[in-house]
Amino acid sequence: MAKIIVMTSGKGGVGKTTSSAAFGTGLALRGFKTIVIDFDVGLRNLDLIMGCERRVVFDFINVINGEANLNQALIKDKRVDNLYILPTSQTRDKDALTKAGVEKVLDELRRDFDYIICDSPAGIEKGALMALYFADCAIVVTNPEVSSVRDSDRILGVLASRSRRAELSLDPVEEHLLLTRYDPDRVEKGEMLRVDDVLDILAIPLLGVIPESQAVLRASNVGMPVVLDEKSNAGQAYLDAVARFLGEPVEHRFVKPEKKGILQRWLGRTA
């Protein structure tokens, strides 16, 4: 039976899709059969970030509507074994997501996969509610910035009251914090919230801190999950987070400013 993970945040643009792609790829690299589902109906991005946009024939909504079966819509990643993508529709809107339809698809996927990652759209409306409803576990993606933290707090409240687990009074949805776009230099200058500040407000366990990195934008533009860029800090930080998720004790890196060499100081480079 698969574990259903929702990648959520409330706020847009904080890195949910990037994190879904990276985290899903990281789990697949560890040998777990993993699927990433795009719940952002109408704003289809996951396929671009994962570099499979030219192979999309059928999508999630087609499967929900019974116009295609799952095997026709699933896209197998060409680089990583065990990694699959279920893209969404660009032409429909969030109303195409029905609780019964989503449940049917997830039930079918549960039998074959180890992990199902639901890439949530921003907001707390239907798309986001559908993405989190069936979750066993939530990874809350937050930027070190006050509005992102408040929206994450809101979505944690929604998880605790409107998820299936909450409605049926089952064990609560497991919560993890993924702090993305963290820039230790700017934190040092007081321009960004510190890890501790964010943890103090959200009061959930920290899964990982992903440093702000040029590699993320580069990876998105070429359609390659950033964990496959072995040289990037961000990629390593995601792999650390996957290890922690699997229960391995890994120390947090990239939280303090890097000590720069003299040459770097002269060149003023930050990454």
Added chain:
Amino acid sequence: MNNIQQNSERDGSFQLRGNNFTLMVLKLIDPGDPGFLPNLVNKIRQAPNFFRQAPVVLDLDDLVGDIAGLDFGRLVTSLREVNLFAVGILGGTAALQEQALRAGLTVLPAGRGGRVDSDHRSSPPAAGTGGATGVSGNAGGGDAGGDLPARAAMVIAEPVRSGRQVYAAKGDLIVLGPVSAGAELLADGHIHVYGALRGRALAGVAGDKTARIFCQSLEAELVSIAGLYRVSEDLDKSLLKKHVQIYLDSGYLRINALS
């Protein structure tokens, strides 16, 4: 609010069981005063839904004026006309109790249930003129419920997240975790927060001026006692992130550091 008691008896055609109800107590001072009914009607008009067909207990302890001439039958009828249903009396002399019984009203024991609330909590302000009427709110039923606390507290064990509103009606609210910015706590009684209070907290929302707010770390957006409020901007900076209590002192909202 009616807690079913454990002992119930069933016997075919009926079931007998104990139950608790919250009854309003109408403290009679001078029902012979010509202003009595008009003032009462005024009072009821402020919250018509709350008073609709409300069962009331008549408290006779502070009765002044023409006691001997008190006609329960007429009083019950006129109360019914304004949609209040007298069900019994509290206190009064033996003679008065006798009269009340004849008029179909029961005599409730003047136990804890009927007294504790009115002593410890200020009632909503009585209708202005002459003080002819005073409706004392939220008195517990006098029967069998003596061992129940007069004021039940609501306990929230998890963090109160942004966007959530929690209301503890007729009692205290105790939160064991942090209260986020954008969350709102409301209570008719006191509010205790054993974590950082970053959202809003409104105690005594039904008008109880003796209600207080206690928190481990004051970072609130707004605090209010019985309608008197202060926003974050106006909080004394030296009290921020301190363990404080907030209360009303002769009409002023006070915030004191604790320890």
